[in-house]
Amino acid sequence: MTDPVIIFDLLLAAAVVALAVASLSVRDLFVAIVLFITFGLLSALSWVRLAAPDVALAEAAIGTGVTGALLLKTLRHLRYVSGTLDRAEALSVTPAAPVPAPVIWANAAFCGLVTLGLAVAFLGAPRSGPGFDALVAEAMPASGVDHPVTAVLLNFRAYDTLMEVVVLLAAVIAVWQIERGLSDAPAPVLGAVWEGFARLTLPAIVVVGTYLLWKGAEAPGGAFQGGAVLAAVGLLLLLSRLYVPQPSHRGVARWAFVLGTGAFAGVALLVAGGGRVAFEYPPEHAKTLILLIEGLVTISIAVTLAALFHGREPVALRSDRGRA
Amino acid sequence: MTLDPMILALFAPLFGAVAAFVLPRAAGAVGLVAVLLTCGAVLALARQVLAAGAVTLELGGWAPPMGIALRADGLGVAMLAMTAAVGLLVSVGALDALREARQRQYFWPLWLLLLTGMNGVYLGTDIFNLYVMIEVIALAAVGLTVLSGTREAVRAGLEYMYASILGALLFLMGVGFVYLQLGRLDFAGLIAAEPSAALSAALALMIVGLLLKTALFPLHFWLPAAHANATAPASALLSGLVVKAALYIFLRLTTHVPLPDEILVTLIGALGAGAVLWGGVQALRAERLKLLVAWSTVVQIGLIFIAFARAGQVGLAESWKAAALLILAHGVAKAAMFLAAGRIRDEVGHDIIRDLDRAPIRPTLAQFTFALAAISLIGLPPSLGFIGKWSLMEGAMAAGYWHWVAVTMIGTLLSVAYFSRVLAGFLRFDRVRAPLGEHQGWALADIAPLTLAISAISLGLLAAPILSFIELGYPFGAKP
Amino acid sequence: MMFGTMPQLTPDLIYGVAGIAVFAIGLVGALCTQDRLRRVLALKLCSVGAGFLLVVAAWRGPPAAPDPVPHALVITGIVVMVSATAVALALIRRLQTLETEDDT
Incomplete structure (x- = not known):
C-alpha cells in the first residue's frame, strides 16, 4: 500500500x-x-x-x-x-412482453452461478503467472518488427489476425445482406459549425491514422488503430455529406472490403515453399511484407468500418419496398 | 509454393468467398469450384492421416504455445469430410433452390466463410483461435439465417445473434482464465495441466458458452425459430453442420481436461435427456414441417450429449466415439431432411403438416427422401443413426446405466410418433378434394437431398471402417 | 492468495475484480433486459470485462514488461466484437422497419 x-x-x-x-x-x-x-x-x-x-x-x-x-x-x-x-421523451423501442417469473429466477441463478465461478477462478489463480514473455522475447529478433504486440499480431499469431479480418469481412457481407437501399431516414447531419470543423480536421485525421499505422512497427499503434482513425474520416465524410454512397460505387467497395483479407491470405500462401510453411515470412523480407500487409489491411478496415456505420448496401430502392 | 492439404482446406473456401463476393454474377460457379477444391483437400488429408496418423503443421514456423499449429487426426478429418460432403451436396441443391438473384448473391460468400470457419475449428489446436473461428461461424450463420428476409427470420436471427455473442464471450472469458492459470492456450498445455478448481471453473465457463452455441436444452431457446425460418439450404447447413462445430470443441475440451466430477457428467446427460423429452413433445405439437424438423435437431443434440455421458466419468474414454457417430449421422440425415422439407414446401406451396395430405401435388421423391432421413434419425437399421444409437445403448448397458437406455428408448418412440405425423400425411390420399395433379413434383433439385439420405442409410454399413478411422492419430492425445 | 487475509492491493487485483464485475453486470443485462439495443450494450460490457481479464493477466508489475500475446488477443477480441455489434444493430434496424411496416 x-x-x-x-x-x-x-x-x-x-x-x-x-x-x-x-x-x-x-x-x-x-x-x-x-x-x-x-x-x-x-x-x-x-x-x-x-x-x-x-x-x-x-x-x-x-x-x-x-x-x-x-x-x-x-x-x-x-x-x-x-x-x-422529435420528441425528447425516453424511448422504449421494443414492445416489452412480461417475462414469466421462473425465467427471471433461472436467469438470475445462472448469472449468480457464473459470477461465482468467475470469482473462484480469478482469486484462485496465480498472480502474474507464467506467460509467453520469454518465448516472445526470444523470437523478437526474427520477427521483422520491433514492437512485440505488432510482432504477435502480424507474425507469431498472424493466423488469428487473418481470421479477425475475415470476421470483419463476414460482418460487412452480413450487414449488406440484411439492409439494402438508400436510407429513407434523414441521415444524421452535422451542424454548420461541426461541418466546418470536419473539413478542417479531415486532413489531420488522415495524418494521425497513417502515423499510427507506420509507428506500429516499433511503438504502440498499428493496422487496427490506424484503420479505426481513418474510418473516422469516412464517418465524417458520410455525416457531412461530402460523400454519399451511390449504387455505382458498390464494385469498388467490394474490392476494398476484400483487399485486406485477400492480401493477407495471399502473402501467407505465397511465402510457403522452399521448406517454409504458410505464414512463414523470410526473415530478410519480413518487415517489408508485414508493412505491406498492414497497409492494405488498414485500408480495408477503414473502409469496412465506415461501411458498417453506413449500414446498408447502396442500391436503388425499387423491389425493396414492395417485398417487405 | 507447396500447398499443404490443411492449408488448402482453409484457404480454398476463404478465397472462394472473396471471389464470390467481388464477382456476384459468377458466385454460384465460384462457390462450387471452391467447395470441390475443399473436398479434394479433405480427401488428400484423409489419405495422409490414413498413412501416417495425425499430422501437424506449425503455421509461420512458430511452435506452440506461442504460435498456432493445425492438427488433423481421424476425428477431425471425419468432421471435415462430413462438412465437405454435406456442404457439396447442399451447394448443388442451393443452385436450384435459391430463386432470387439477391439470395444467390449473398448465399455463396456467407456459406464459404462459414465453411472456412468450420474447417478452422476442426483443424484448430489453440483455444483462442477457436474463439475467433466460432465468431466467423456465428456471423456467417446469422447472415444465412436471415437470408429469406422475412420478419420472422430477422427476429429469429437477432435472437440467434444474441445467443451466439453471449456464448462466444463466455468462451472467451474461459480462455482468459486458462491463460491466467496456465500461461498458454494450446491443447497440449491443457492436456499437461494439473487439475485445479480454478481451471475447472474456466473450463465450466467455456462449456456453458459452447452449450449455448450448440443449443443443448435448456439453452436451445434460439434454435427452433432460427432453423425453421431460414431458407432450405441455409437450414440444412445450420442444422446439419453449424451446431456441430461447438459440439466438437466440447468433445475435445472435455477429453483434454476431463470433467472433475461424476455429477457433472450426469448433469450433462440429464440436460440431454431433457432435450430429448422436451424437444420430442414440442415436435409432436409443431404445426409446420420445418419447425418439426428444427425441434428434432434439439432432440438429436440431446441424444449426442446422452451418448457422451452414457457410461459416466470412467466411460468418457470410449463414449466420445458413440457421440461422434451420432454427430456424423445427424449431420448427413438432417441436411437431407431440411432440403427435402424445402422441396416439399416449394412444390406444395406451404408446409403446414395438417394440410399436407390435402395437396393435389405430391412431390414423391422429396417425400421419399424425407422418409429415408427419418429412418436414420429414428435410428432404424442399417442406418448410421442406428449404429450411433446402438453404441450409445451398448455402452450404457455395459456400465449399468439403465436410465440412459430408458431415455433413449422413450426418445425413439417419440421420434417415431412425430415423424409418423408427417409420413402418414404423405401416404393418405383420401382427403384430396381436387384430382391428383399430373405433376409429380420431381426436379433436379431432388438429387442432392436424395443422395444425402441414401448416404445416411448406407453409411451404417461402413460403420466399422468409420469407427476405426476416427480413432486414428489418437484423437485425444492419450496413447493407449 | 488466501481468503480471509487482506490481500495486497495491486493494480491487477483492483482491475481484475472490476473486470469481473463489469462482465457480471453485462451478463445480467444481456439476460434480463427486454430492450434490444440495451442487450447489445450489455454484451459489449461483457466483452470489455473479458478484455480486462486478459489485460490484467498480461500485467507483470513494473519494471517487468507485460506479456504482449494477451494484448494482441484483446485487440482481436475488440475487432471481433465491433463486427458482431454491427451485425446485431443492422438486424435491429431491419426488424424495426419490418415491424413498423406491418403495423401500418
Whole structure:
C-alpha cells in the first residue's frame, strides 16, 4: 500500500463499474449510450495503467468510438421509424412482453452461478503467472518488427489476425445482406459549425491514422488503430455529406472490403515453399511484407468500418419496398 | 509454393468467398469450384492421416504455445469430410433452390466463410483461435439465417445473434482464465495441466458458452425459430453442420481436461435427456414441417450429449466415439431432411403438416427422401443413426446405466410418433378434394437431398471402417 | 492468495475484480433486459470485462514488461466484437422497419 497511484486505480475501477451499471439502468437510451462511451474511454484509461497502450488505443478508437457511433446511428434510426424523432421523451423501442417469473429466477441463478465461478477462478489463480514473455522475447529478433504486440499480431499469431479480418469481412457481407437501399431516414447531419470543423480536421485525421499505422512497427499503434482513425474520416465524410454512397460505387467497395483479407491470405500462401510453411515470412523480407500487409489491411478496415456505420448496401430502392 | 492439404482446406473456401463476393454474377460457379477444391483437400488429408496418423503443421514456423499449429487426426478429418460432403451436396441443391438473384448473391460468400470457419475449428489446436473461428461461424450463420428476409427470420436471427455473442464471450472469458492459470492456450498445455478448481471453473465457463452455441436444452431457446425460418439450404447447413462445430470443441475440451466430477457428467446427460423429452413433445405439437424438423435437431443434440455421458466419468474414454457417430449421422440425415422439407414446401406451396395430405401435388421423391432421413434419425437399421444409437445403448448397458437406455428408448418412440405425423400425411390420399395433379413434383433439385439420405442409410454399413478411422492419430492425445 | 487475509492491493487485483464485475453486470443485462439495443450494450460490457481479464493477466508489475500475446488477443477480441455489434444493430434496424411496416 505504498503507491499513492493505487488510490487513483481504486477510484478509476470504481468509476468503470459504476458507469457500467448506470449505462444499463438509466431510462433514456441516448443517455445510456453516452454513459457507455464514457465507460469505454475510462476502461481504455485503465488499460493504459496496466501498461497496455495498444489495447487502450484499440478500445478507444474501435470499441468505444466506432461502436458508439454505430449505437447512436441505430438509436436515431429507431426513433425515426417509430416516429419519436422529435420528441425528447425516453424511448422504449421494443414492445416489452412480461417475462414469466421462473425465467427471471433461472436467469438470475445462472448469472449468480457464473459470477461465482468467475470469482473462484480469478482469486484462485496465480498472480502474474507464467506467460509467453520469454518465448516472445526470444523470437523478437526474427520477427521483422520491433514492437512485440505488432510482432504477435502480424507474425507469431498472424493466423488469428487473418481470421479477425475475415470476421470483419463476414460482418460487412452480413450487414449488406440484411439492409439494402438508400436510407429513407434523414441521415444524421452535422451542424454548420461541426461541418466546418470536419473539413478542417479531415486532413489531420488522415495524418494521425497513417502515423499510427507506420509507428506500429516499433511503438504502440498499428493496422487496427490506424484503420479505426481513418474510418473516422469516412464517418465524417458520410455525416457531412461530402460523400454519399451511390449504387455505382458498390464494385469498388467490394474490392476494398476484400483487399485486406485477400492480401493477407495471399502473402501467407505465397511465402510457403522452399521448406517454409504458410505464414512463414523470410526473415530478410519480413518487415517489408508485414508493412505491406498492414497497409492494405488498414485500408480495408477503414473502409469496412465506415461501411458498417453506413449500414446498408447502396442500391436503388425499387423491389425493396414492395417485398417487405 | 507447396500447398499443404490443411492449408488448402482453409484457404480454398476463404478465397472462394472473396471471389464470390467481388464477382456476384459468377458466385454460384465460384462457390462450387471452391467447395470441390475443399473436398479434394479433405480427401488428400484423409489419405495422409490414413498413412501416417495425425499430422501437424506449425503455421509461420512458430511452435506452440506461442504460435498456432493445425492438427488433423481421424476425428477431425471425419468432421471435415462430413462438412465437405454435406456442404457439396447442399451447394448443388442451393443452385436450384435459391430463386432470387439477391439470395444467390449473398448465399455463396456467407456459406464459404462459414465453411472456412468450420474447417478452422476442426483443424484448430489453440483455444483462442477457436474463439475467433466460432465468431466467423456465428456471423456467417446469422447472415444465412436471415437470408429469406422475412420478419420472422430477422427476429429469429437477432435472437440467434444474441445467443451466439453471449456464448462466444463466455468462451472467451474461459480462455482468459486458462491463460491466467496456465500461461498458454494450446491443447497440449491443457492436456499437461494439473487439475485445479480454478481451471475447472474456466473450463465450466467455456462449456456453458459452447452449450449455448450448440443449443443443448435448456439453452436451445434460439434454435427452433432460427432453423425453421431460414431458407432450405441455409437450414440444412445450420442444422446439419453449424451446431456441430461447438459440439466438437466440447468433445475435445472435455477429453483434454476431463470433467472433475461424476455429477457433472450426469448433469450433462440429464440436460440431454431433457432435450430429448422436451424437444420430442414440442415436435409432436409443431404445426409446420420445418419447425418439426428444427425441434428434432434439439432432440438429436440431446441424444449426442446422452451418448457422451452414457457410461459416466470412467466411460468418457470410449463414449466420445458413440457421440461422434451420432454427430456424423445427424449431420448427413438432417441436411437431407431440411432440403427435402424445402422441396416439399416449394412444390406444395406451404408446409403446414395438417394440410399436407390435402395437396393435389405430391412431390414423391422429396417425400421419399424425407422418409429415408427419418429412418436414420429414428435410428432404424442399417442406418448410421442406428449404429450411433446402438453404441450409445451398448455402452450404457455395459456400465449399468439403465436410465440412459430408458431415455433413449422413450426418445425413439417419440421420434417415431412425430415423424409418423408427417409420413402418414404423405401416404393418405383420401382427403384430396381436387384430382391428383399430373405433376409429380420431381426436379433436379431432388438429387442432392436424395443422395444425402441414401448416404445416411448406407453409411451404417461402413460403420466399422468409420469407427476405426476416427480413432486414428489418437484423437485425444492419450496413447493407449 | 488466501481468503480471509487482506490481500495486497495491486493494480491487477483492483482491475481484475472490476473486470469481473463489469462482465457480471453485462451478463445480467444481456439476460434480463427486454430492450434490444440495451442487450447489445450489455454484451459489449461483457466483452470489455473479458478484455480486462486478459489485460490484467498480461500485467507483470513494473519494471517487468507485460506479456504482449494477451494484448494482441484483446485487440482481436475488440475487432471481433465491433463486427458482431454491427451485425446485431443492422438486424435491429431491419426488424424495426419490418415491424413498423406491418403495423401500418
